[in-house]
Amino acid sequence: GAGVSQSPSNKVTEKGKDVELRCDPISGHTALYWYRQSLGQGLEFLIYFQGNSAPDKSGLPSDRFSAERTGGSVSTLTIQRTQQEDSAVYLCASSFRDPRSYGYTFGSGTRLTVV
Amino acid sequence: DQQVKQNSPSLSVQEGRISILNCDYTNSMFDYFLWYKKYPAEGPTFLISISSIKDKNEDGRFTVFLNKSAKHLSLHIVPSQPGDSAVYFCAASEKGGGNKLTFGTGTQLKVEL
Numbered sequence: 001g002a003g004v005s006q007s008p009s010n011k012v013t014e015k016g017k018d019v020e021l022r023c024d025p026i027s028g029h030t031a032l033y034w035y036r037q038s039l040g041q042g043l044e045f046l047i048y049f050q051g052n053s054a055p056d057k058s059g060l061p062s063d064r065f066s067a068e069r070t071g072g073s074v075s076t077l078t079i080q081r082t083q084q085e086d087s088a089v090y091l092c093a094s095s096f097r098d099p100r101s102y103g104y105t106f107g108s109g110t111r112l113t114v115v
Numbered sequence: 116d117q118q119v120k121q122n123s124p125s126l127s128v129q130e131g132r133i134s135i136l137n138c139d140y141t142n143s144m145f146d147y148f149l150w151y152k153k154y155p156a157e158g159p160t161f162l163i164s165i166s167s168i169k170d171k172n173e174d175g176r177f178t179v180f181l182n183k184s185a186k187h188l189s190l191h192i193v194p195s196q197p198g199d200s201a202v203y204f205c206a207a208s209e210k211g212g213g214n215k216l217t218f219g220t221g222t223q224l225k226v227e228l
Contacts, residue, residue, distance in 0.1 A: 004158070031214060033214075033215065035218075040220070041220060042119070042121075042204060042218035042219050042220040042221060043159070043204065043206075043216075043218040044218075045215045045216065045217070048213065048214065048215055050213070050214070056213055056215065058215075059215070091158055091159075093158070095214065098214075099208075099214045099216075100146075100147035100149070100164060100166075100208045100214065101147070101164055101166075102161065102164075103149055103151070103161025103162075103164065104161065104216075105158075105161075106158030106159050106160070107158050108156065108157050108158050109158055
């Protein structure tokens with residue numbers, strides 16, 4: 001596709017349930033990133049995948065969070081036993097050239113609400 | 116610990132005038148700085164970046180200035196247009212830290228007619 005696609009765009013879930021968020025990066029982009037933005041906060045790094053290298057998971061807030069990237073393309077972020085503090089907009093981004101000079105391309109995000 | 120700080124949550128400017136958005140940082144290992152613009156219900160869009168070896172980078176109406184000694188950067192938009200109304204995020208990349216970014220909390224810019 002022309003841009004980074006995320007689904008669903010909105011998700012309301014009950015506390016304690018598991019959720020899966022999906023990201024389709026731009027075709028050919030070798031790097032994929034997950035960030036989240038809580039209300040009134042900046043974007044918080046979660047995890048990033050670069051080619052076939054081991055992912056950088058240093059931003060995952062707890063072991064309830066995991067992500068995978070299949071075939072170097074689509075990525076799924078899974079949150080187990082959701083808590084109210086997990087409510088946020090989850091943003092996926094991808095990049096091809098040096099993102100320090102050219103930036104990432106972000107999707108529109110998934111707004112997760114845990115009730 | 117907020118390593119990238121945008122102390123002004125909002126800024127209002129008249130159309131045609133200059134908008135100046137400010138950002139401060141604490142981590143001396145940051146080597147690249149970026150600005151993103153975000154409209155409601157959309158993801159952030161990359162605007163401009165600057166390497167720590169430079170003190171200025173310009174792209175059309177957008178100029179970023181970096182003052183390393185003060186650990187301060189600013190984004191100037193001249194002239195400001197109503198379509199520039201958005202949230203602006205400052206972000207930084209740490210040397211040797213891979214390509215992950217540390218973001219500030221954003222400044223809401225409103226350009227008034």
